[in-house]
Amino acid sequence: xxxxxxxTLIVAGLSAGCEKYQSGFKLSRSGDVSAATAGQPxxxxxxxxxxxxxxxxxLLSSKLVGSESKYKSVxxxxxxxxxxxxxxALSSGVSFKVDTLPTGAKPDVLTIEIYDGDQLKFIAKQANxxxxxxxxxxxxxxxxxxxxxDGAASDGSCHWTIEEAK
Amino acid sequence: xxxQNCSQLLCFALFVLFVxxxxxxxxxxxxxxxxxxxxxxxxxxxxxxxxLRPIGxxxxxxxxxxxxxxxxxxxDMGSNAWYRITFETQQAEKIPKGEDLLAYSRGILAKYxxxxxxxxxxxxxxxxxxxEADTNLRMVTFQRRFLGVPxxxxxxQFFYNIQDDGSYRLIQILNNSYGPVKLGSDNAPELTxxxxxxxxxxxxxxxxxxxxFIQPSTTTEGHYDFSLATEFEFVPADVAVTTYxxxxxxxxxxxxxxxxxxxxxxxxxxxQSVSAESYIKSYILxxxxxxxxxxxxxxxxxxxxxxxxxxxxDVNGTQVTVTLKGSKSAAGILDLAVSNNAFATFAATLSADxxxxxxxxxxxxxxxxxxxxxxxxxxxxxxxxxxxxxxxxKTGILAVVNGNDxxxxxxxxxxxxxxxxxxxxAGAITFKDGTSQKCxxxxxxxxxxxxxxxxxxxxxxxxxxxxxxxxxxxxDRAYGEGIGDTLxxxxxxxxTIGEGLFVGDKRPLRNAQNTARYNAxxxxxxxxxxxxxxxxxxxxxxxxxxxxxxxxxxxxLATNYFLKHLQINESYLTAYDxxxxxxxxxxxxxxxxxxxxxxxxxxxxxNLSGTATVADDCIDxxxxxxxxxxxxSGDGKxxxxxxxxxxxxxIACPGAVKVCAASGMGYIEMTVTNPDGKLxxxxxxxxxxxQGTFDVKANPVYSFFSLDAKGVKxxxxxxxFKAKASTLGN
Ligand SMILES: [Zn+2]
Numbered sequence: 001x002x003x004x005x006x007x008t009l010i011v012a013g014l015s016a017g018c019e020k021y022q023s024g025f026k027l028s029r030s031g032d033v034s035a036a037t038a039g040q041p042x043x044x045x046x047x048x049x050x051x052x053x054x055x056x057x058x059l060l061s062s063k064l065v066g067s068e069s070k071y072k073s074v075x076x077x078x079x080x081x082x083x084x085x086x087x088x089a090l091s092s093g094v095s096f097k098v099d100t101l102p103t104g105a106k107p108d109v110l111t112i113e114i115y116d117g118d119q120l121k122f123i124a125k126q127a128n129x130x131x132x133x134x135x136x137x138x139x140x141x142x143x144x145x146x147x148x149x150d151g152a153a154s155d156g157s158c159h160w161t162i163e164e165a166k
Numbered sequence: 167x168x169x170q171n172c173s174q175l176l177c178f179a180l181f182v183l184f185v186x187x188x189x190x191x192x193x194x195x196x197x198x199x200x201x202x203x204x205x206x207x208x209x210x211x212x213x214x215x216x217x218l219r220p221i222g223x224x225x226x227x228x229x230x231x232x233x234x235x236x237x238x239x240x241x242d243m244g245s246n247a248w249y250r251i252t253f254e255t256q257q258a259e260k261i262p263k264g265e266d267l268l269a270y271s272r273g274i275l276a277k278y279x280x281x282x283x284x285x286x287x288x289x290x291x292x293x294x295x296x297x298e299a300d301t302n303l304r305m306v307t308f309q310r311r312f313l314g315v316p317x318x319x320x321x322x323q324f325f326y327n328i329q330d331d332g333s334y335r336l337i338q339i340l341n342n343s344y345g346p347v348k349l350g351s352d353n354a355p356e357l358t359x360x361x362x363x364x365x366x367x368x369x370x371x372x373x374x375x376x377x378x379f380i381q382p383s384t385t386t387e388g389h390y391d392f393s394l395a396t397e398f399e400f401v402p403a404d405v406a407v408t409t410y411x412x413x414x415x416x417x418x419x420x421x422x423x424x425x426x427x428x429x430x431x432x433x434x435x436x437x438q439s440v441s442a443e444s445y446i447k448s449y450i451l452x453x454x455x456x457x458x459x460x461x462x463x464x465x466x467x468x469x470x471x472x473x474x475x476x477x478x479x480d481v482n483g484t485q486v487t488v489t490l491k492g493s494k495s496a497a498g499i500l501d502l503a504v505s506n507n508a509f510a511t512f513a514a515t516l517s518a519d520x521x522x523x524x525x526x527x528x529x530x531x532x533x534x535x536x537x538x539x540x541x542x543x544x545x546x547x548x549x550x551x552x553x554x555x556x557x558x559x560k561t562g563i564l565a566v567v568n569g570n571d572x573x574x575x576x577x578x579x580x581x582x583x584x585x586x587x588x589x590x591x592a593g594a595i596t597f598k599d600g601t602s603q604k605c606x607x608x609x610x611x612x613x614x615x616x617x618x619x620x621x622x623x624x625x626x627x628x629x630x631x632x633x634x635x636x637x638x639x640x641x642d643r644a645y646g647e648g649i650g651d652t653l654x655x656x657x658x659x660x661x662t663i664g665e666g667l668f669v670g671d672k673r674p675l676r677n678a679q680n681t682a683r684y685n686a687x688x689x690x691x692x693x694x695x696x697x698x699x700x701x702x703x704x705x706x707x708x709x710x711x712x713x714x715x716x717x718x719x720x721x722x723l724a725t726n727y728f729l730k731h732l733q734i735n736e737s738y739l740t741a742y743d744x745x746x747x748x749x750x751x752x753x754x755x756x757x758x759x760x761x762x763x764x765x766x767x768x769x770x771x772x773n774l775s776g777t778a779t780v781a782d783d784c785i786d787x788x789x790x791x792x793x794x795x796x797x798x799s800g801d802g803k804x805x806x807x808x809x810x811x812x813x814x815x816x817i818a819c820p821g822a823v824k825v826c827a828a829s830g831m832g833y834i835e836m837t838v839t840n841p842d843g844k845l846x847x848x849x850x851x852x853x854x855x856x857q858g859t860f861d862v863k864a865n866p867v868y869s870f871f872s873l874d875a876k877g878v879k880x881x882x883x884x885x886x887f888k889a890k891a892s893t894l895g896n
Contacts, residue, residue: 109797120844127799148844149794151809151851157798158890160862165822165884 054099056136057112059087059124061144064094064114071121076111077131078102084115093141103131112139123147203429204367207417210429244390245345247283252338263332268296271306271324274339282322283345288312289322302328312347318379318395318418320344344382347392354394354422362398365424366417374414374468375399381418381427394421401468414469414482438481438516440464440473442524444538447658449531449610450666456523460541461495462488484516488524490537496562497540501533503568503591510537510567532609536567536589539615543657547623550729558626563587563619567609576605576667578614580621587618604669613663617650624649627732645738647697651678652704656725659717661705678705684739684773699772700738704728706768707745713874714764714788714881716812716850723761742769742776761786764880783824788872788881790851791816802863804887807846808836808854813872813881816854820865822884832865834858862887 057075064071064087072084075098082098110129114122124144129137142158149155154162242249261270276286289308297305303325310320325338357365359373381395401414418427442459445451458477463470465487471479472492491498491509501510512529516522526534544559553560564584568591575593580586589609596602608614624646654663655678664675676694678701690696704724712720727748735744742765749759763784769775790811797805808816816836819826826833836854839846846853860868866888872881 123845125797127797143798145794148841148847149807149809149853150848151790151792151846151853152848154792154885155794156887156890157795157804159798159800160795160802160804161888161890162793162795163886163888165867165886 051097051099053103053133054097055101055103055131055133056095056097057110058090058093058095058136058138059112059114059144060090060093060138061141062092063141063144064122065089065092068094071114071116074113074115075101076113077129078105078108095136101131103133103135105131110137110139112144114144120147203415204365206426207366207368207415207429210417210426242341242345244384244388245283247343247345248278248281248339248341250338250340253336256335258335258337260329261326261334261336263334265334267304267306267324267326267334270334271295271308274324274336275308275322278339282339282341282343284310284322284343284347288343290316304328304334310343312349312380312392315378315380315394317344317347317392318381318397320382344390344392347380347382349380349392349394350422354420357396357419357421357424359398361424362396362417362419363400365419365426366398366400366415366429368400368415370403371400371415372403373398374401379418381420383427393423395419395427396421438479438520438522440477440479440516440522440524442477442528442534442538443526444535444542445610445612446542447611447613447660447662448664448666449535449606450670450672454526457538457542459488459524459538460545461492462490462537463492464488481516484518486514486516488512488514488528490533496544496559497537498562498564499533499537500564500566501530501568502566502570503530530568532589532591532607533567535612536565536587536609536615539612540565540587540619542612543616543619543653546657546725547653547729550726551627551733555733556623556626558622563622565589565609565615567591568607576603576608578608578611578618580618582621582625585622587615587622589615589618605667606669608667611664611666613654613658613665614667616654616657617663620650620653621646623653624732627729628736629734642737642739643693644696645700645736645741647694648700648704648738649697649732651676651697651701652728655701655705656708656721656728659721676701678702679709680705682772697738699774700741703741703769703772703774706771707765710764710768710874710880711761713812713814713878714786714872715790716852718850719790719811738774742766742774742778745769746778760789767878782879785824785871785879785882788813788870788883791870791872791881791883793870793885796855799859802861802887802889804860804862806836806856806860807839808856808870809846809848809851810854810872810881811851813852813854814838814875815873815877816870817873818856818860818868818870820868822867823869824882826869826871826879832861834860836870860887863889 057073059073066089068087068089071094072086073096074084075082075096078101080101082100085096085098087094087096107128107130110126110131112122112124113120122144124139126137126139126143131137140158145155154164156162237254238252239248240250241247261267272286272289275282275289279286288311290311292309295306295308297307305326306324308322310317310322320343322343323338323340324336325340326334327337328334356378359376362373362376363371376399377397379395379397380392382390382392385391395418397416397418399414399416415429417429419425420427440459441456443454443456446453446455458475459473460475460477462473464473464479464481465471466481466483466485469482471481472494473479489509489511499510500506500508504510510529510533512534514522514524514528524534528534540563547556548559551559564586565588566586567589569588570591572593574588575590576595578587578589581588589607590605592605592607594602594604651663655661661679662674662677665672667675676698678698680698680702682695682698682702684699707727708721708724711724714720715723727745730748731741731744734747735741745765746757746759746762747753749761749765750756751759763780763786766775766778766780766784770779788810790809791813792809794807794809795804796807799805810816815838817826817828818834818836819830820832828835835857837857839853839855841847841853862868867884867886869882869884871879874880
């Protein structure tokens with residue numbers, strides 16, 4: 001039995017190395033939650049937030065287009081973090097809904113973390129943000145930074161560029 | 167055991183075939199083609215695996231045996247003999263503790279002779295048949311013979327589990343013995359060696375060994391045939407051949423048909439990677455570590471090999487003789503304790519897994535350590551200088567270890583006439599005052615070896631070098647000593663040199679981290695002491711560079727500058743000017759290069775910068791310094807992260823300034839944060855978090871300063887913050 005087990009492991013390992021297999025599904029770009037859900041691989045346990053009062057967070061970034069099956073997002077606001085949420089497609093980015101963050105409270109920094117599995121891939125921080133029930137927040141591409149930063153180049157913000165003085 | 171649909175071996179083979187055929191990429195490197203031998207040999211060499219046995223499953227209960235309910239039996243369809251018999255452990259017969267398992271196994275063989283299909287006397291009597299496979303498993307393996315001749319690959323194996331009380335239970339019999347042997351032709355004549363070589367088509371080979379076998383083979387009907395065959399070991403006729411890696415081959419040839427049954431090249435799938443232990447600095451610091459053992463000769467049986475730069479070689483066996491000299495070696499070691507004309511040699515056992523670590527105890531530690539230390543410093547210097555620039559890299563150097571001249575105990579020297587290094591054996595030195603000190607073998611002090619090798623290098627560098635017919639080292643002896651110490655410090659990345667020369671004394675002989683200053687009116691006549699002025703200057707330069715660029719890049723730049731300046735300079739009094747010239751790209755960048763301030767500050771401290779002096783406002787650019795906006799709070803209020811190569815701390819002040827006082831308006835400190843791998847990650851850069859908020863609307867220009875551990879500004883960068891024309895969203 002032991003040999004069989006080892007055999008299976010080796011075969012699985014080799015298969016993974018091939019990467020010939022591609023998942024067959026394609027997502028619609030309608031931005032509708034059920035379409036995105038249908039596109040999720042079966043092992044994804046998270047369910048989309050459907051509460052009518054949920055806040056929709058839109059990430060208008062071309063680098064996230066088509067990433068709905070790959071990435072999940074966490075929003076942090078007012079000391080509260082949302083669950084890891086699945087993404088829906090928008091025409092020029094992605095969105096997700098959260099219903100556990102404090103709404104109506106005073107403005108604060110909204111932090112969005114985008115994960116590939118357990119790995120943090122992007123981070124966006126937006127100051128002076130207010131969340132309202134059933135409202136939506138738009139985060140622009142310029143605020144969505146790839147992480148980890150390796151220090152190889154300077155990075156500005158949506159409002160400021162950084163240049164080395166001559 | 168559960169019933170299985172196919173044998174384990176067959177399943178494995180099929181899966182592997184499937185996987186490989188489904189993702190074979192034509193770009194993958196192919197196996198190197200084997201260049202020798204006949205077509206018949208080539209065909210057999212291409213077959214890597216043994217043929218599979220046809221196995222069938224038969225229920226044990228059908229045999230009507232005692233306690234058969236716990237048995238599972240598979241049958242070898244080629245012979246109809248039992249192939250594998252497994253027993254439910256707790257139902258198998260209990261064998262008392264201390265039982266002779268060899269005798270017990272023979273008893274089973276006799277009992278089931280009919281089912282196993284060979285006679286009990288058809289096994290080799292071998293006491294080594296008992297194998298302690300694991301703490302609770304014993305195996306007995308009998309090789310199969312027929313009429314006294316071994317049947318190739320045939321054996322029967324018994325597996326015994328050891329119970330908690332020490333008793334045994336038979337858990338499995340594996341009968342790989344091919345059933346009854348019937349020889350088709352039992353009087354085929356023996357092959358001559360010449361015939362065998364002709365069949366294999368191996369020119370320039372000879373037979374090193376031969377052995378007679380009975381070779382089983384599978385017929386097209388799936389049964390076994392047996393024939394007399396001879397297994398030959400073919401080795402290259404000329405063992406001195408080293409221009410290619412000659413393979414030896416094992417080939418089984420049928421005595422009647424002259425067909426090749428099986429053949430394989432005698433080469434391990436994996437290369438041997440041989441590493442050896444050595445002291446980074448000195449035995450007394452016990453700072454030994456392993457690194458590849460490059461360019462040594464390895465004698466593997468009759469096979470002469472050499473390790474490559476990474477210590478790798480295609481070694482067949484595991485017992486080798488290492489000689490500390492190879493055709494590409496930059497060092498050859500004479501161990502005077504053994505011989506004054508033959509290179510040092512020692513026996514070593516390599517690891518079967520292909521990764522071998524030879525310890526200093528494999529031979530006289532000072533002998534192996536000297537070789538490794540020379541290779542370490544040579545490897546470092548070879549990153550920066552070509553063999554044309556420094557022929558020593560190619561020609562290597564002879565090192566005499568365990569030197570026995572009493573006048574040179576406690577010493578190491580470079581002999582420019584003999585062009586060798588001399589390392590004394592353990593001895594004692596008597597000082598003028600009559601006191602004496604015991605010393606270790608200087609081959610154990612790597613610092614000393616780097617220093618002496620530095621003299622040999624120095625002789626070959628510079629406009630008046632020895633290769634151009636000039637005298638050795640003579641230009642500036644104090645410079646030569648400073649060069650040796652600096653090379654040692656750069657090799658070990660420590661400033662101290664020569665710990666442990668005297669037995670039990672960990673104090674360094676000299677230290678490049680010093681305050682020695684040049685004073686024309688008071689020159690110390692000991693060149694080693696005088697040399698500290700240069701080594702002290704250069705160590706300060708090294709410290710400035712590593713503080714600015716980080717250890718890796720800083721050490722790299724310092725070593726590069728050190729070796730480059732030696733090519734254009736002959737005296738420590740002009741070393742500073744040479745370094746400034748090197749830093750300026752030999753003038754390509756003007757008179758002052760990017761590291762002018764840090765070089766000048768280092769040499770100025772030792773009064774070696776001549777008339778050039780720099781003040782606090784001379785600050786080199788820190789090209790590694792970068793910033794990232796962590797949070798834009800609007801209205802120009804930014805939280806910043808910074809990254810730089812080596813700064814201990816970064817400070818920032820508004821404006822394009824050279825002075826940045828903590829008491830000044832808008833002063834912000836940025837302190838080191840450990841990269842968490844999530845937000846920041848780098849193998850070369852450090853990261854810093856601002857302890858305040860930048861106001862770039864009020865101050866569109868900020869100057870950032872990289873500080874060393876003492877708070878000295880070793881680098882700076884001025885950044886402009888410009889508002890974007892269109893602002894999206896927030
Ligand atoms: Zn010296």
